[in-house]
Amino acid sequence: MKTFMDENFLLTNAVSEDLYHNHAAKMPIIDYHNHLPPEDIASDRSFANMAEATLEGDHYKWRGMRGNGVDEHFITGAAKPEEKWQKWAETIPYTMRNPLYHWQHLELQRYFGINETLNGDNAQKIYGMCNEQLLSQSHSCRNLLRQQNVAVLCTTDDPTDNLEYHKTCAEEISDFKSLPTFRPDKAIALEDLCAWNEWQDRLASVSGQSISNFDDSLKALKLRHDYFHEKGCRLSDHGLPRAYHCEFSSADVSAAFAKARAEQDLNEQEKEILCTAYMQAFARWNAEKDWAMQLHLGPMRNNNTKMFGIAGRDAGFDSMNDLPIAEKLSRFLDSLAVEDQLPKTILYNLNPKDNAVLGTMIGNFQQAPTAGKIQFGSGWWFLDQLDGMEKQMNDLSSFGLISKFVGMLTDSRSFLSFPRHEYFRRLLCDLFGRDVASGKLPDDRKFLAQMIEDISYNNAKNYFKF
Structure with a gap:
């Protein structure tokens, strides 16, 4: 009987053990999506x-x-x-x-x-x-990160953030990078128009631009996108219940924006127009700067309205949605690809029913010279557990190239969450080790070792160009 969580935890044979201990374990961590508070890193908080x-x-x-x-x-x-x-x-x-x-x-x-x-x-x-x-x-927070050999971490930041804490980190930390991520979800949060207008006003203030129409809003957001780039940002991130896409004219989007600015309720088509227009703009700016765009698809948020009133957002009352995502996602990606403005893109699903959808969708839009330009993202949120991660990697292997996978992230608010990378790496090594042991893959240890190191670290380093 194996000892609980010993040095060979999750590793079931000698090949798995070699790949993990001699290769995956030594690689630094690039945590390209988390929700750590940057102020805690800047102040080097002690708990x-x-x-x-x-x-x-x-x-x-x-x-x-x-x-x-x-x-x-x-x-x-x-x-x-x-x-x-x-x-x-x-x-x-x-x-x-x-x-x-x-x-x-x-x-x-x-x-x-x-x-x-x-x-x-x-x-x-x-x-x-x-x-x-x-x-x-x-x-301390910085040293907890150093203990886990974190090379780069990317927090999640609203476009109106002044990034003062990231500036402090850049000035004071030389052995790892703490970088911002552009997260403009509030631009398309159209269910509460009072809050949406307050955010547009805040955007106007921080950008120094008045916002009376859609073009003004885009100009202000573009200034913030440029500012984030200056501060080292190389990714945008978008939490969406599904993808958005529809055909619209400039008059359509102007009318919808004016209606929202006047706090007049929008119909579903008007919401779709504004969401599509914003998301296409973000994607084009990302393509111009060679950023990666992350689309996190499928949450149903704040289900328990009583507890939302007590505990607020992100308190554990979100779950998987089951909306269809394939058609709108395809049309959105294609609307950019046809103009050669589709950026590097990572697609995540919260519902495992969509694994094959994303596993096959990425193959539609791959493009040289970037290997794995469109990524099927790692098991996310409710799926970053053994079964969810293994299914994601198996589906990616079946429909695409796991060899080009950019690997794991924590998606966490905790400085103690970084062993989740180890959890992932152990499972990754055991997947390949089991295949070698069963004769499904050759025991080409040199090639396998390089692939494991790439998935653990090198692919992300090359993809994001940190």
Whole structure:
């Protein structure tokens, strides 16, 4: 019987072990999509305790606690940190076979050298052991990143952000990069026109441009896009329930924008027009600057309206949607490709029903000289667990070239989440190791080793040109 989470965790044969320990494990990390607060990196924040470090903002863990019957007081409420940690530790044994179980124990092992399995009985002992280490400079935010050999991380930033924290990071940090990502979702958040107009006003203020029509809004956003580029940004990111596309005239988009600016409710066609026009503009600017565009497709957000009122956004009340995505996505990508303005693009699906859709869609728009110009993104959000990651890699292998895959990301708000790259790399190595062991692939160790290193790091480095 194998030991729980030993050095060969997830590795089932000698080939897997060689590929991981001698190749994947040594590669630096490029985390090209996460939600880490850049101010914490700029200030080199030190966490006061493990409740702050591991539970603050981590809606994955909050969902697990709710599923275990924990009162909200101990999740997002005003309970003491040690009480929140206790309730989380009591929950951990009941998360077996959920990725939370592996993630939490990887965090304890990799950052704190603790190999015990966490539970309610040893919760306060482990809390004290971890808190003592958190008091050391070795566990400040920057040094937590250094412990995991992070070379580049890309946060998620609104176009109206002044990027002051990224400026601090650029001035003070020389051994890794913390870069912004252009996330203009609020430009197409047309369900709440009062909030949308407030955001347009903020955009006008930060860009120094008045915004009275659609062209004004695009001009202001283009200025921000240029500013982000100056600060090292090389990606845009878009969280969408589905892709948008329709045919429209300049008069159509002008009329829809004017109506929205006047806070007059838009019909579905008018929303589609504005969303399409904005998204096409973002994509064209990305193509001009050789940025990558990330389309995260498929969430259904804020399902629990009562809890949304209590805990707010991104608190663990989102789930998979089941909207069709293929046709609109195809037409959107084609509208750019026909003009030679389709940027490097990474497509992510939240619902596994769309794996084959994206796995085959990327092949429609590949273009030299960029190998893997259109990417089927890694298992994301609810799919960044063993089954979801393996299915994504199998579908990418079946329909495209996994050899050109840009690999894993954390999509996380936690500085302790970076062992998820290790989790992915172990599974990746075992996939190839199993195929070699069964005779499905030749044991060409030199070629396999290079491929594993490429998927772990080199492909992303070359793709994003950091």
